Amino acid sequence: xxxxEEDPQALSIQEGENxxxxxxxxxxxxxxxxxxxxxxxxxxxxILIRSNEREKHSGRLRVTxxxxxxxxxxLITASRAADxxxxxxxxxxxxxxxxxxxRGTSLIVHP
Amino acid sequence: DGGITQSPxxxxxxxxxxxxxxxxxxxxxxxxxxxRQDPGQGLRLIYYSQIVNDFQKGDIAEGYSVSREKKExxxxxxxxxxxxxxxxxxxxSSCWVLGEGEQETQYFGPGTRLLVL
Numbered sequence: 001x002x003x004x005e006e007d008p009q010a011l012s013i014q015e016g017e018n019x020x021x022x023x024x025x026x027x028x029x030x031x032x033x034x035x036x037x038x039x040x041x042x043x044x045x046x047i048l049i050r051s052n053e054r055e056k057h058s059g060r061l062r063v064t065x066x067x068x069x070x071x072x073x074x075l076i077t078a079s080r081a082a083d084x085x086x087x088x089x090x091x092x093x094x095x096x097x098x099x100x101x102x103r104g105t106s107l108i109v110h111p
Numbered sequence: 112d113g114g115i116t117q118s119p120x121x122x123x124x125x126x127x128x129x130x131x132x133x134x135x136x137x138x139x140x141x142x143x144x145x146x147r148q149d150p151g152q153g154l155r156l157i158y159y160s161q162i163v164n165d166f167q168k169g170d171i172a173e174g175y176s177v178s179r180e181k182k183e184x185x186x187x188x189x190x191x192x193x194x195x196x197x198x199x200x201x202x203x204s205s206c207w208v209l210g211e212g213e214q215e216t217q218y219f220g221p222g223t224r225l226l227v228l
Contacts, residue, residue: 031215042115042201042219043154088153090217097215098144103153 004089004102012108019076021105023089026070033090033099034063034074043088081111117202117220124189124196125228132187132223134202141206143185144217147171148199160185189225197227
């Protein structure tokens with residue numbers, strides 16, 4: 001069963017632009033994580049945000065969490081061609097410590 | 112280097128054959144996981160293990176089997192009962208009991224692509 005759903009499914013931008021992708025979920029969460037996957041590779045963890053946090057930053061990444069709307073967004077500022085990848089949100093909820101992954105957003109950054 | 116490894120990178124299965132995918136980690140993590148990834152489907156949990164000699168079914172365990180005889184190793188067998196095994200298989204590990212400064216982050220291997228002949 002999938003808890004989080006990313007939007008849009010695909011995003012194509014030019015280098016230097018900002019990229020925003022969203023994740024919506026259905027039930028209250030303990031935390032939400034964003035992962036990145038380059039084509040044909042494993043996932044790499046980007047940021048974890050807890051249910052009592054509203055915003056976190058890591059380098060060019062900014063994650064926000066709105067628990068009232070059950071949604072999160074990942075902003076990549078000043079995107080680079082190397083940011084081309086799929087981005088997944090993963091939610092942990094209830095008594096489970098196992099994240100549930102969405103289907104991902106495929107980001108293409110054109111040089 | 113600390114990390115999680117999977118082998119082989121590509122695996123071909125003949126009809127009716129069982130095949131085993133290897134996953135090893137030297138991160139001293141208690142928990143290990145197997146996911147299946149199909150195009151447009153995201154990651155689906157097959158099996159997970161929180162401790163040696165114990166494992167639990169995930170959302171799509173039918174046609175798969177696992178063992179956890181060592182903390183470092185969590186092999187996945189794709190049995191002949193799995194009728195549609197073609198997919199990208201990802202192994203992950205994480206801390207189960209969090210120490211100070213640790214997070215519930217999963218660390219992923221590079222994946223094994225399984226193809227049916």
